[in-house]
Amino acid sequence: MEFYTGWSHSDAYFTNYFPNCPILISAVPDNRGTIKRFKQKPKKLILDCGSVMYVKQKNRPKLKDIFDLQVSLLQDCNPDTEITLVHFDEPMLHKTDLSEKYAAMERTLFNAYEYLRLFESSGLIKDANPMGVIQGYDQASIKFSAHELIKIGYRKFGIGSLLAKHYTTQIDMIQYAADIVGPSNLHVFGVTGIQQMNAMVDIGVASFDSTRPTMAAAFFQVFYSRPFRTYYLSASHAKITSTNRLNSPLPCDCPVCKVNPNDLFIPSPRDYMRLRSIHNYFHLQVEFNDILEEKRGALDAVSNVLWTGDTNDL
Numbered sequence: 001m002e003f004y005t006g007w008s009h010s011d012a013y014f015t016n017y018f019p020n021c022p023i024l025i026s027a028v029p030d031n032r033g034t035i036k037r038f039k040q041k042p043k044k045l046i047l048d049c050g051s052v053m054y055v056k057q058k059n060r061p062k063l064k065d066i067f068d069l070q071v072s073l074l075q076d077c078n079p080d081t082e083i084t085l086v087h088f089d090e091p092m093l094h095k096t097d098l099s100e101k102y103a104a105m106e107r108t109l110f111n112a113y114e115y116l117r118l119f120e121s122s123g124l125i126k127d128a129n130p131m132g133v134i135q136g137y138d139q140a141s142i143k144f145s146a147h148e149l150i151k152i153g154y155r156k157f158g159i160g161s162l163l164a165k166h167y168t169t170q171i172d173m174i175q176y177a178a179d180i181v182g183p184s185n186l187h188v189f190g191v192t193g194i195q196q197m198n199a200m201v202d203i204g205v206a207s208f209d210s211t212r213p214t215m216a217a218a219f220f221q222v223f224y225s226r227p228f229r230t231y232y233l234s235a236s237h238a239k240i241t242s243t244n245r246l247n248s249p250l251p252c253d254c255p256v257c258k259v260n261p262n263d264l265f266i267p268s269p270r271d272y273m274r275l276r277s278i279h280n281y282f283h284l285q286v287e288f289n290d291i292l293e294e295k296r297g298a299l300d301a302v303s304n305v306l307w308t309g310d311t312n313d314l
């Protein structure tokens with residue numbers, strides 16, 4: 001199971017510190033040409049359409065324009081990069097009315113159809129995998145949306161519009177989607193919580209993405225793991241009522257702290273925010289790996305208990 005880091009043009013170059021870090025980039029104009037700037041190019045990359053950016057705008061960009069931007073990003077990657085292209089979807093964030101939600105689902109499916117035709121005619125089939133976005137607001141609409149995407153021809157799927165929902169609802173929605181498309185074909189967009197990570201490991205999804213290391217760093221937060229904790233920088237001017245403040249570094253083996261852990265505690269400019277995001281990524285990854293190991297260990301323990309064979313067979 002892979003943890004993709006959501007990346008944008010002013011963020012830290014995660015793969016320069018962690019060469020195997022999978023990256024998700026939105027094909028929005030500001031990100032054009034940015035892959036060239038990575039010293040270490042991503043080995044696994046999801047290129048989505050940055051649909052969330054357009055949610056509040058009346059007009060949508062042309063499908064072909066976004067596709068061309070995705071292709072330009074793709075062309076800057078190494079030939080062996082594992083690339084997934086996501087079609088333009090209509091997020092359900094800020095849509096409260098049932099008819100609006102239904103219309104968003106229909107528009108997403110229409111875009112999915114148009115996009116796959118465009119993808120197939122582009123000759124990129126050997127270079128990338130297309131991903132269909134499941135947009136739904138309840139069990140029935142998620143199932144319908146997933147079935148329609150299968151009919152259109154998708155074999156890889158992502159589920160979106162989970163933000164702003166209670167985490168138990170998010171987990172239910174991931175499960176509904178996984179039941180239809182198979183968990184190993186499912187990516188989960190925009191995950192922030194540790195509980196969701198636990199549930200996704202249980203469900204067995206293929207991957208998820210998160211911008212949390214960068215978001216937290218921008219809001220003057222530092223993560224530590226074992227156990228996973230979040231602290232606010234004492235030096236920040238943010239009006240935070242939290243008592244969880246920290247003014248000096250704790251022991252850490254991340255690439256930033258190995259050089260100078262005090263850099264994390266300098267609130268700005270942005271260079272220090274980037275260093276904080278690298279440190280935060282390190283700890284979220286440690287936490288995620290520990291969840292994976294713990295679940296794997298639990299499975300081994302169960303299989304040992306259930307094993308009734310003769311020890312001579314070992």
Ligand SMILES: [Zn+2]
Nearest residue numbers: 252254257279
């Ligand atoms: Zn560190």
